[in-house]
Amino acid sequence: MLEVNDLHVTVEGNEILKGLSLTINAGEVHAIMGPNGSGKSTLSAVIAGKEEYEVTQGTVTYEGRDVLEMDIEERARAGLLLGFQYPVEIPGVKNIYLLKAALNAQREAQGLGEIPAPEFMKLIKEKIASMQMDASFLQRAVNEGFSGGEKKRNEILQMLVLQPKLAMLDEIDSGLDIDAMRVVASGVNSLRNEERAILLVTHYQRLLDYVVPDYVHVLIDGRIVKSGDAELARELEANGYEGIEESAA
Amino acid sequence: MATEEMEQLVRREYKEGFVTDIESDTLPPGLDENTIAFISNKKGEPEWMLEWRLEAYRQWLKMKEPSWAHLNYPPIDYQEISYFSAPKRPEDRPQSLDEVDPKLLETYEKLGIPLHERAALAGVAGANVAVDAVFDSESVITTFKEELAEAGVIFCSISEAIQEYPELVKQYLGTVVPQNDNYFAALNSAVFTDGSFVFVPEGVSCPMELSTYFRINAENTGQFERTLIVCESGADVSYLEGCTAPQRDENQLHAAVVELVALDDAYIKYSTVQNWYPGDEDGVGGIYNFVTKRGDCRGERSRISWTQVETGSAITWKYPSCMLRGKDSIGEFYSVAVTNGRQQADTGTKMVHIGEGTRSTIISKGISAGRSNQSYRGLVKIGPRAKGARNFTECDSLLIGDTCGAHTYPYQEINNSTATVEHEATTSKIGEDQLFYCQSRGITEEDAVSMIVNGFCKDVFQELPMEFAVEAEALLNVTLEGAVG
Numbered sequence: 001m002l003e004v005n006d007l008h009v010t011v012e013g014n015e016i017l018k019g020l021s022l023t024i025n026a027g028e029v030h031a032i033m034g035p036n037g038s039g040k041s042t043l044s045a046v047i048a049g050k051e052e053y054e055v056t057q058g059t060v061t062y063e064g065r066d067v068l069e070m071d072i073e074e075r076a077r078a079g080l081l082l083g084f085q086y087p088v089e090i091p092g093v094k095n096i097y098l099l100k101a102a103l104n105a106q107r108e109a110q111g112l113g114e115i116p117a118p119e120f121m122k123l124i125k126e127k128i129a130s131m132q133m134d135a136s137f138l139q140r141a142v143n144e145g146f147s148g149g150e151k152k153r154n155e156i157l158q159m160l161v162l163q164p165k166l167a168m169l170d171e172i173d174s175g176l177d178i179d180a181m182r183v184v185a186s187g188v189n190s191l192r193n194e195e196r197a198i199l200l201v202t203h204y205q206r207l208l209d210y211v212v213p214d215y216v217h218v219l220i221d222g223r224i225v226k227s228g229d230a231e232l233a234r235e236l237e238a239n240g241y242e243g244i245e246e247s248a249a
Numbered sequence: 250m251a252t253e254e255m256e257q258l259v260r261r262e263y264k265e266g267f268v269t270d271i272e273s274d275t276l277p278p279g280l281d282e283n284t285i286a287f288i289s290n291k292k293g294e295p296e297w298m299l300e301w302r303l304e305a306y307r308q309w310l311k312m313k314e315p316s317w318a319h320l321n322y323p324p325i326d327y328q329e330i331s332y333f334s335a336p337k338r339p340e341d342r343p344q345s346l347d348e349v350d351p352k353l354l355e356t357y358e359k360l361g362i363p364l365h366e367r368a369a370l371a372g373v374a375g376a377n378v379a380v381d382a383v384f385d386s387e388s389v390i391t392t393f394k395e396e397l398a399e400a401g402v403i404f405c406s407i408s409e410a411i412q413e414y415p416e417l418v419k420q421y422l423g424t425v426v427p428q429n430d431n432y433f434a435a436l437n438s439a440v441f442t443d444g445s446f447v448f449v450p451e452g453v454s455c456p457m458e459l460s461t462y463f464r465i466n467a468e469n470t471g472q473f474e475r476t477l478i479v480c481e482s483g484a485d486v487s488y489l490e491g492c493t494a495p496q497r498d499e500n501q502l503h504a505a506v507v508e509l510v511a512l513d514d515a516y517i518k519y520s521t522v523q524n525w526y527p528g529d530e531d532g533v534g535g536i537y538n539f540v541t542k543r544g545d546c547r548g549e550r551s552r553i554s555w556t557q558v559e560t561g562s563a564i565t566w567k568y569p570s571c572m573l574r575g576k577d578s579i580g581e582f583y584s585v586a587v588t589n590g591r592q593q594a595d596t597g598t599k600m601v602h603i604g605e606g607t608r609s610t611i612i613s614k615g616i617s618a619g620r621s622n623q624s625y626r627g628l629v630k631i632g633p634r635a636k637g638a639r640n641f642t643e644c645d646s647l648l649i650g651d652t653c654g655a656h657t658y659p660y661q662e663i664n665n666s667t668a669t670v671e672h673e674a675t676t677s678k679i680g681e682d683q684l685f686y687c688q689s690r691g692i693t694e695e696d697a698v699s700m701i702v703n704g705f706c707k708d709v710f711q712e713l714p715m716e717f718a719v720e721a722e723a724l725l726n727v728t729l730e731g732a733v734g
Contacts, residue, residue: 092704
C-alpha cells in the first residue's frame with residue numbers, strides 16, 4: 001500500500017530524515033518509535049503533505065501513485081489521513097461542519113453525491129457514542145477550548161467518520177490520562193481490518209499495550225535503526241533508546 | 250454677503266452657465282455656490298433647503314480635510330468631480346435585465362441574490378422588494394410604497410421627502426450630524442443629491458425589511474447620498490443598504506451621511522453590505538468611501554444597532570456611531586471588514602454614553618489579505634452623567650499572508666467611576682496550520698480559507714438579517730478569491 005524509499009527530508013536547511021525506507025501493507029499496524037527529535041513526526045507530516053518539509057531525495061508511493069506529486073487534499077481524499085499531535089483550533093467553525101465538509105470532499109472524489117442529512121446524523125451519532133463523546137461536541141468550534149484528551153478523541157472521531165485506508169496517528173497518546181487512553185485505543189482498534197493500514201508514531205510503549213502493532217520500527221537520527229515485532233517495543237521500554245543505539249552501532 | 254444678493258448671483262450664473270447642462274443632466278466637474286444652486290433647483294427644493302446647503306458649503310470652505318486616519322491616498326481635487334449626474338429620462342434606465350451591465354449581473358449571481366432582487370438592484374422597474382435604488386445621484390425606484398403607507402411608514406427618496414414632508418425633514422435633518430460635523434459631512438450637506446428617508450410613526454413595527462441600493466455609475470461622478478431614518482416612540486425598523494459600483498480606472502468619491510433618530514423604546518437596525526469597486530490589484534481605480542453614520546438614541550430605552558459587512562472601496566473612512574442620550578438606551582456595532590489587493594480601510598465606531606444606564610457592544614472583525622491595510626479605530630466615551638454605563642468591545646484581526654497589515658486604535662474617555670468598560674483584542678494570522686489541518690481532511694485550500702474566515706466572522710453574521718447573512722458569506726468568498734496561494 002505505502003512504499004517509502006530512501007527518503008531524505010530537510011526543514012529550514014537541517015536534514016531530518018536521512019534515508020528512511022518503509023513498506024506498509026494493507027491490514028498491518030506499524031509503530032514508529034524514537035526519541036525526541038529523531039524525525040518521527042516528520043515522516044507522517046511529509047506523507048500528509050506539510051509544506052515546510054523539503055524532500056531532497058527518495059520516493060513515497062501509495063497504491064502505485066507518487067504521493068509527493070499529489071496535493072494535500074488529494075492525498076486525504078485518496079485515503080491517507082493524518083491524526084495530529086496538536087490539532088489546531090478553528091474558532092467559529094462547528095465541529096460537525098468540518099466533519100461534513102471533509103466527508104463530502106471524500107465522497108466527491110469517489111464520485112458520490114453529498115451525504116443526505118439523516119444518513120449523516122445517524123453515522124455521526126453512532127461514531128460519537130463509540131468515542132464516549134457528548135453530542136454537544138458537534139456544535140462546538142473545532143478544537144476550541146477542548147482539553148488535550150478531547151482533542152485526541154476528536155481526531156479519532158474524524159478517522160471513524162472518514163474511514164481512511166492508511167491512518168497515520170502522530171503521538172495520539174500524548175497528554176492522555178489512562179481512561180482517555182483506553183477510549184482512544186479502542187477507537188484505533190476498531191479501525192483495524194484487512195483493508196486498512198495504521199501507522200502509529202509514538203514516544204512511549206504505553207499505547208502499544210492497548211494497540212498491539214504488527215511491526216515496530218526504531219527511528220534514530222533520521223533512519224530506522226531497528227525493526228521488529230511488538231516485543232521490540234517492550235525491549236525499548238526496559239533498556240531505553242540508548243541501548244538500541246549501541247546494539248545498532 | 251446678504252442672502253438675497255447671493256440668490257440673485259446664483260440665479261444669474263445659473264441662467265448663463267448651465268442651460269446646456271440641464272439638457273444633458275450631468276454637471277461638468279467643479280464646485281461652487283452655483284453648483285449647489287443648480288442641484289437644489291434641479292430637485293425643485295424649497296428655499297430653506299438651498300439656504301441650508303449653502304450654509305454647509307460656506308462652513309466646508311473653512312474646514313480642512315482630516316489627515317489623522319491611517320490612510321494613504323493622493324489629494325482629492327474637489328473641482329475635478331461632477332456633483333450631479335442623473336439618468337436622463339425614465340426611458341433611458343434599464344428596462345429589463347438584458348440591458349444591465351453583464352459584469353454587474355455576474356456579481357449578483359456570485360452573491361446568490363435571487364433574480365427578482367437582481368432586477369430591483371439593477372434599477373429595473375417592476376421588481377417586488379421594498380427597495381429604493383439610488384443610481385448615481387438620482388433615486389430611480391422606490392417599491393412597496395403603498396403597502397408601507399398603509400402601516401403609516403414613509404419610505405421614499407430624501408428628495409421626495411423634502412417636497413412631500415418638509416416639516417419632518419426640517420425637524421430632524423442635521424440634528425444628528427450637523428452640517429459642520431466634519432469635512433466630508435459638510436461637503437455632503439452642501440451637495441447631497443439623493444438618499445432615503447424613512448419615518449416610522451409611534452408604536453408601529455415596520456412590516457417589512459427596507460432596503461436601499463446605491464450605485465455609482467457615471468464617470469467622474471461623486472455620490473453624496475443622505476439618509477435619514479426616524480423611529481418614533483415604540484416603533485421599530487430594520488433597514489439594509491447595499492452598494493456597488495462598476496469597474497473604473499479613476500477613483501470615485503462617495504461621501505454619504507446617514508442620520509438615525511430613535512425616540513423612547515424605538516429600535517433601529519441598520520445593516521450595510523458594502524461592495525464598492527475596490528480598485529485593481531495594483532491599486533488603480535476604486536471608490537473613496539468617506540462616510541459619516543451616526544445614530545441618536547434620543548429616547549429612553551431606545552436601541553440602535555449597526556451591522557456592516559465592508560468588502561469594497563479603495564479607501565474606507567467610516568465610523569458608524571451611537572449617541573446614547575436616553576436613559577437605559579443601547580448602542581451596538583457589529584462589523585466585518587475585508588480588505589484585499591491594495592485596499593485601505595480605517596473603520597470603527599464611536600459609542601458616546603451620555604444617559605444613565607446606557608449600554609453598548611462593539612464587535613469588530615477585520616480581515617486583511619493581499620497588500621491591504623486595515624485599522625480599527627474606536628472611541629468609547631462615558632460622560633459624567635452616565636451612571637452605571639457599560640461597554641463591551643471585542644476587536645479581532647485576521648491576517649491572510651504576510652504582506653498585509655492590521656492596526657487597532659482603541660480610545661476610551663471615562664468620566665464616571667460607576668461605568669464598566671471592557672476591551673478585548675486579538676490579532677491572528679490565518680494559520681498555515683489551520684489551512685493544513687483542513688486540507689489534510691480533504692478540503693480544498695479555497696474552501697478551507699472560506700471556512701476559517703466565515704468562522705471568524707460568525708459573531709457578526711448572525712446579527713445580519715437571515716437572507717443577507719447568506720449574501721455576506723458569499724460576498725466574502727468572492728472578495729477573498731485567490732487571496733491565498
